[in-house]
Amino acid sequence: MRNCFIFLLTLIIFGCSSYHAERVPTVLSSNQWAMMPVANYSQSPLAGEQLEDLLTSLLFQKGVALAHYPRQDNISSLTQLTASPTGEFHRKWLANQKADYVLSGSVQEWHYKTGLDGEPAVTVTLTLRDKSTNELIWSASGARSGWARESIGYAAHQVLETLLAELPLGD
Structure with missing residues (x-):
């Protein structure tokens, strides 16, 4: 009976998350990394930029210094919300970077569920990706539905920590 209870408790705790990452050779944290915009496919404005900031912080803690693309402050908010995340401006910026790796991604869901909690x-x-060949080196995806009264930032932080744990970083 006790084993059944432990199994059910484990299922409940981990049943609200899903992660997938491919095993790849070690990538060097000491190499040059460039961050491209994270595409926002969610209904929440600026979710991609929020994810980029979390990602930059977590990678810095692992010894990775990202060259972050310049955000365009001189364009309207509406244009920023609807512009392509890899437009000509960003491609030109990346071409001038001496990066070995290019990090990007997307946000598919970033919201609070409706209901009491x-x-x-x-x-x-x-x-x-490898910048010189555009070869995909590593890819990971994750989803999490948090607990009531939990912040979306905390849920995103948990997803990113889990995904980055699968990234084989070396010096």
Whole structure:
């Protein structure tokens, strides 16, 4: 009976998350990394930029220094919300970077569920490419539905930590 209870408790705790990452050779944290815009396919404005900020912080803690694309502050908010995340401006910027790796991704879900508890729901995908060959080196996706009263930032942080744990970083 006790084993059954432990199994059910484990199922409940981990049943609200889903992660997938491919095993790849070690990538060097000491190499040059460039961050491209994260595409926002969610209904929440600026979710991609929020994810980028979390991702930059977590990678910095792992010894990765990202060259972050310049955000265009001189264009209207509406244009920023609807512009392509990899437009000509960003491609030109990347071409001038001496990066070995290019990190990008997308946000598919970034909201609070409706209802009494309003649990956060986050779904993201990350990709790492070799800049010189455009070869996909690593890709991971994860989703999490948090607990009631949990912040969406915390849920996103948990997803990113889990995904980045699968990224084999070396010095």
